[in-house]
Each structure stands twice: as C-alpha cells, then as structure tokens.
Amino acid sequence: MSRIDDSRPFIKVRIAVLTVSDTRTDKTDKSGALLVSMIEEAGHELAEHAIVADDPKAIRKQVKRWIKDPAVAVVITTGGTGFTRRDVTPEAVKPLFEKEIDGFSALFHMLSYQKVGTSTVQSRACGGLANGTYIFCVPGSPGACRDAWDGILKSQLDNRHRPCSFVEIMPRLQETQKKRATDK
Numbered sequence: 001m002s003r004i005d006d007s008r009p010f011i012k013v014r015i016a017v018l019t020v021s022d023t024r025t026d027k028t029d030k031s032g033a034l035l036v037s038m039i040e041e042a043g044h045e046l047a048e049h050a051i052v053a054d055d056p057k058a059i060r061k062q063v064k065r066w067i068k069d070p071a072v073a074v075v076i077t078t079g080g081t082g083f084t085r086r087d088v089t090p091e092a093v094k095p096l097f098e099k100e101i102d103g104f105s106a107l108f109h110m111l112s113y114q115k116v117g118t119s120t121v122q123s124r125a126c127g128g129l130a131n132g133t134y135i136f137c138v139p140g141s142p143g144a145c146r147d148a149w150d151g152i153l154k155s156q157l158d159n160r161h162r163p164c165s166f167v168e169i170m171p172r173l174q175e176t177q178k179k180r181a182t183d184k
Contacts, residue, residue, distance in 0.1 A: 016050075017046065017076050020080035024079070035149065073134065111148075124137075132173035
C-alpha cells in the first residue's frame with residue numbers, strides 16, 4: 001500500500017543496475033532494461049547499467065566500484081539468485097553488506113507468492129547496506145524485477161512515501177560514508 005504525501009518534495013535518487021548473466025547482452029537483457037525504464041519513469045537517475053557474467057569476482061568488483069562512488073545511492077542487481085551452480089549473486093554481494101535488510105527478502109517473497117505461489121522459494125532475493133549504499137539483489141525474470149520495483153522499491157525510494165522511506169535515511173548514511181573516508 002503506497003501512501004504518497006504530495007506536500008513533500010520528490011528527491012531524485014541515483015541508481016545503478018547490474019545484470020548478472022552468462023547469456024544476456026545489451027540487446028537481450030529484458031530485466032535490466034525493464035529496471036532502467038522503471039527507474040527513469042519514477043523520476044530517478046540511472047547512474048550506470050552494466051552486464052557481468054555469473055562470476056563472483058566480477059559481480060563483487062562491479063558492486064564494490066559502485067558502493068565506493070558517493071554519487072551512487074542504490075545498486076540493484078538482477079539475476080543469479082537461484083540454486084544452480086552459476087547462481088552466485090548473493091554469495092558475491094552479501095559479504096559486502098554491513099547490515100542486511102531482512103524485510104526486503106521477506107516482503108519480496110510475500111509479493112512473489114501472490115504471483116508464482118510456492119515457486120518463490122527458488123529465489124534468494126536479498127538486500128543490504130554497504131558504505132551508505134543500498135543494495136538489492138532480485139531474480140533475473142522481468143516479472144520478479146517488476147514485483148521488487150512496483151511492490152517495494154518504487155515507494156521506499158520515494159521521499160514522499162509515508163510513514164517513512166529509505167530516502168529519509170540517506171543523509172545519515174552519507175555522513176557515515178564521509179566519516180569513513182576522512183578516517184582513512
């Protein structure tokens with residue numbers, strides 16, 4: 001249930017999208033393209049969109065680059081959250097988390113269950129915080145990307161959402177990021 005308070009200002013967020021796949025290209029990446037279009041339709045700014053293979057080092061390297069960039073507030077990955085040998089996105093990304101956003105996974109599965117039933121258990125969608133950056137890992141299907149965006153992220157990344165949103169916390173997360181940079 002989205003509760004938007006139109007008396008509050010909309011704050012544009014810079015979001016990076018990472019497609020994790022051994023087979024997708026710029027032309028065949030439906031999920032990444034869908035996320036990009038939903039981000040832009042919502043009024044946010046795409047920081048960057050990249051595609052990397054199902055390789056833990058490649059995934060981690062790209063996500064680390066974005067979480068070190070103070071201009072990137074959110075990273076959304078799509079793909080690699082299943083059970084096969086090549087599905088390694090959570091293993092690549094979770095070690096970067098300073099805090100896990102357990103509610104993201106729980107709510108994603110609730111929403112997904114309404115669409116795909118018990119098949120939702122085959123996803124290891126997750127979310128967390130690293131260096132003041134929100135990170136969300138969602139399955140590689142367009143339907144799962146739409147569920148995550150429309151059902152959770154669109155409202156949580158809108159400062160006008162009541163009673164609270166991720167955007168409200170961002171200034172405090174960025175203070176932590178700045179403090180870490182000066183402590184080095």
